Amino acid sequence: MSILVTGGAGYIGSHMVLALLEQRQEVVVLDNLSNGSAVSIARVENLAGRDVVFIEGDVRDRTLLDRVFREYPISDVLHFAGLKAVGESIEQPIRYYDNNVGGAVTLCLAMESAGVRRLIFSSSATVYGEQDSVPYHEGLPTGVPTNPYGRSKLMVEEMLRDLATADTRWSIALLRYFNPVGAHASGCIGEDPRGVPNNLVPFISQVAVGRLEALSVFGNDYPTADGTGVRDYIHVMDLVEGHLAAMQAIANRPGVSVWNLGTGRGYSVLDMIQAFERAAGCSIPFRVAPRRAGDLAQVWADASKAQRELGWRARRDLDAMVADAWRWQVNNPGGYAA
Numbered sequence: 001m002s003i004l005v006t007g008g009a010g011y012i013g014s015h016m017v018l019a020l021l022e023q024r025q026e027v028v029v030l031d032n033l034s035n036g037s038a039v040s041i042a043r044v045e046n047l048a049g050r051d052v053v054f055i056e057g058d059v060r061d062r063t064l065l066d067r068v069f070r071e072y073p074i075s076d077v078l079h080f081a082g083l084k085a086v087g088e089s090i091e092q093p094i095r096y097y098d099n100n101v102g103g104a105v106t107l108c109l110a111m112e113s114a115g116v117r118r119l120i121f122s123s124s125a126t127v128y129g130e131q132d133s134v135p136y137h138e139g140l141p142t143g144v145p146t147n148p149y150g151r152s153k154l155m156v157e158e159m160l161r162d163l164a165t166a167d168t169r170w171s172i173a174l175l176r177y178f179n180p181v182g183a184h185a186s187g188c189i190g191e192d193p194r195g196v197p198n199n200l201v202p203f204i205s206q207v208a209v210g211r212l213e214a215l216s217v218f219g220n221d222y223p224t225a226d227g228t229g230v231r232d233y234i235h236v237m238d239l240v241e242g243h244l245a246a247m248q249a250i251a252n253r254p255g256v257s258v259w260n261l262g263t264g265r266g267y268s269v270l271d272m273i274q275a276f277e278r279a280a281g282c283s284i285p286f287r288v289a290p291r292r293a294g295d296l297a298q299v300w301a302d303a304s305k306a307q308r309e310l311g312w313r314a315r316r317d318l319d320a321m322v323a324d325a326w327r328w329q330v331n332n333p334g335g336y337a338a
């Protein structure tokens, strides 16, 4: 049997594909390369010493999906393909709904017609919106995401719940990622954002490597210990291992299951800068800037449900996250393109 990984040429997907290959699984990757790189697939194959079937194409292309399901004996689908830039989603909302919601609809229709009903969906902590207190646990009602990207994730979650209610043969995991960072320890694959990074860790990495001049810290007047925003950063390899555990669990678990993938602890922007300075052995110039619209003061996961039900927990600490992010950045200062 094969695993279909949509978005497998992207940041998280490429790390996932490597872990699957290392588990001796057969992998089919479908990616339109809108934000991914074929080089990442080649590097993954090199690291694993095994090949994947790579199909360049769009998850909204029903004809292509039907062909993929006909040609390969797919048992499970890991659906990473999607657009993820919050600011861009505010400027181009319909593109985001088309890609993220439309992509999931087409994928589910093709899965249905192929009789494949095991799906892992890349959701996000953003579906909680702003809650009264941290940590965020899966029993909380979903909230109001502050942007179209977040709403597209919530829409897909709700659609998948309806699907599993209507047809109990489906087994679906909604994995709510907190803040994935870091890279594979080899330094050969990692996060390669196009243009100026939106997210904190890739931005700091590019400052440390000299591609960007200084970090803007978005607000230092939040009600947190040092005034800067607090997030639950999780190593991408821990995140990937959470998917492996979820895949195993839903094999015998019909319906929809929701698991947070986080560490259960938060770090501030200043904590992240300091950790990076330790890893890179240089100082990270920064200036305090106004708050970024839509940002919350503090978000971290209650990670106990995944530990209880999946036997999984994040093991890599902050120093490992930033050391691995830094190794990737130093080895590949220009990303995959260079």
Ligand code: NAD
Pocket (backbone or CB within 6 Å): 006, 007, 008, 009, 010, 011, 012, 013, 030, 031, 032, 033, 034, 035, 036, 037, 057, 058, 059, 060, 079, 080, 081, 082, 083, 084, 099, 103, 122, 123, 124, 125, 177, 178, 179, 180
């Ligand atoms: P990424 O952009 O690196 O990877 C996504 C991949 O999907 C890219 O390779 C892109 O080319 C591909 N893709 C996009 N639209 C496609 C389409 N219509 N058809 C085929 N391929 C398409 O992003 P990532 O960080 O690896 O995120 C993976 C998933 O996890 C996304 O769904 C994202 O929303 C979700 N997520 C990410 C984070 C994060 O901080 N990175 C947090 C929460 C959730």
Ligand code: WQD
Pocket (backbone or CB within 6 Å): 084, 086, 124, 125, 126, 150, 178, 179, 180, 198, 199, 200, 201, 203, 215, 216, 217, 218, 219, 228, 229, 230, 231, 269, 292, 295
């Ligand atoms: C982290 C902290 C910023 C950049 C986003 C999406 C979420 C999920 C993950 C994915 C915050 C501060 C950042 C900078 C800064 N999406 N910051 N200067 O906002 O928690 O989550 O990515 O697909 O849906 O919203 O992550 O890394 O952007 O920010 O001070 O240049 O760093 O204010 O406190 P965020 P982030």
